[in-house]
Amino acid sequence: MPKPKPNRTREDRITDEIVVDAYNETERAMSWYYYLEEKLQFPFKARCISSRTISPLKKGEDVEVVAMAEADDCMREMFVRIEFAGRKLGVPLSQLEASKTAPETREAMEDWRYWVAMGYEF
DSSP: OOOOOOOOHHHHIIIIIIIITTOOOHHHHHHHHHHHHHHSSSEEEEEEEEEEOOOOTTTTTEEEEEEEOOOGGGSOOHHHHHHHHTEEEEEGGEEEESSOHHHHHHHHHHHHHHHHHTTOOO
16 A cells, blocks of 8 residues: 555544544554444445455455454454455455445545555554
8 A cells, every 4th residue: 555645634633533642552453443433334335455465355346344343353453344255254444445435434444544554553
């Protein structure tokens, strides 16, 4: 994922709304988790925008995102649960782009992908 140009509005939202008062890795991970859990409106359609060795998805595949993964699974990276091949499994949120979804969901997903693309860590 190429590093985007800094986006002051997005940076301010991340600093002032998402990771505000989060002083260590665990607090930042949980801040992101609860922000995404609140903003993402499940279920929604998404498209895979990049392949990952930890995921069965291929670039261009469409999926239905049904929920956030368990909080314990999101301590290093944010994962969501999708319906895939007749079962529900977790995939990295950064691998997905929302399709025809609520603006709030799209913005939250873009916030997370921006964080990842900028190289920020918990």
